[in-house]
Amino acid sequence: MIRLVFILFLGVFSTLVLLGNKNGRATQAQRGNTGAPGDETQNGQPKTCQACHNQGPIQATLAITVLDSTNNTVTKYIPGKNYKARVTINATGPGLTGYGFQMIALRDSDNTDLDGFSDVNPNNYKIASLPNGRTYAEHNNISSTNTFDVTWTAPPSGTGSVTFYASGNGVNGTGGTGGDGAGVNSLKLTEFSSAANDLPTAFSNWTASPNPATDQLQLSGTELGVGAHHFRAFDASGKVVWESAQMIQNESFITNIPVSDWNSGIYFVQIEQGGKRSYVKVLKL
Known part of the structure; x- marks a missing residue:
């Protein structure tokens, strides 16, 4: 009897944990699904949100831009400087109610995670770390807006080029993946040595x-x-x-x-x- 009660308690507890971690793939499943090298794979290829959230009438595309302190788009980063890494999800279709995303920035020379994201409240994202040491920015529950502005600190001088990888979706809010749409993209910045x-x-x-x-x-x-x-x-x-x-x-x-x-x-x-x-x-x- 005690064992049965324990099993029931464990099942309820696990369900509550899963429900509480619904807001973000890295948070809930401890997985990276941005399409970056080193992320979870499917058939030998990096697995993205499109593997699940791409089965319905909602169509979604994703864009990444990096902005300086005056909101100008940059193509090069200055080492140590703070930027805004913006993920925009453009989605259309019946039942569209919200948006989600996941993003990581890697050094191109060896695909090392630069761990440059920071959570500056208030916002609609959070930072999630995996046991393998990788750190992702991802949605903090379903977002009603299609833009996520993530604070990013550029790495030290000599790092070289950096690539941002992101995957995102437009969802119908039913709690499953059916009927949703997803997009994936990447953006490379070179180091502004001058x-x-x-x-x-x-x-x-x-x-x-x-x-x-x-x-x-x-x-x-x-x-x-x-x-x-x-x-x-x-x-x-x-x-x-x-x-x-x-x-x-x-x-x-x-x-x-x-x-x-x-x-x-x-x-x-x-x-x-x-x-x-x-x-x-x-x-x-």
Whole structure:
């Protein structure tokens, strides 16, 4: 009799635990399902929300963007800086009542979890850690809004490129997976090495004048390699403010960059050719 009571108690307790952990795959099932390398697999491939929540009339897609403190989208991160990793789930279909997601950020060189997410209340997400050491951001119960803004701190200098992996769904709120829709996506950020203070103000074969500049900046290069060159200008947050592709036919080259619309501050002009990069540091007044 005592054994029967214990078994019944254990069953009720387990049910309550499962119900309490319904809000998040990592929390409830101790699984990562973002599509990232090292996540739970199915038939040898990373398993995502689409494996279950993709059987009904709700159609869903997912987008990842990373924003700086002024809500500008960035393609490069500055080591140690705080960003907003935004997951947006666009879903349509009958019975749509809410949204859920899961996301992780890995270092590309070895797929190491960077553990850069933090839970800054109030919000509609939480941080969940697995026994294998991986940390995920995921929904905190069904969200009525389709956007999740997760605070992310960029890793230390020298980490290299980072990829965000996310999977999300639009659900009908029935408690099961039938009738839902899901989407999956990833986003790569490269390290903005020119944000470090160890870059010279100019390289020997590239100069910028006038520097400081107010309206227009003239970029001049000498002893150059002939071929396609890609020019980009970044502000201190890593946001691209100007870019251009040019075919250089001679060993010297001059191009003008309009800067009148730039805010005052430090900028870095990147010149890329044949996989090699040079930088020129400029000041906009």
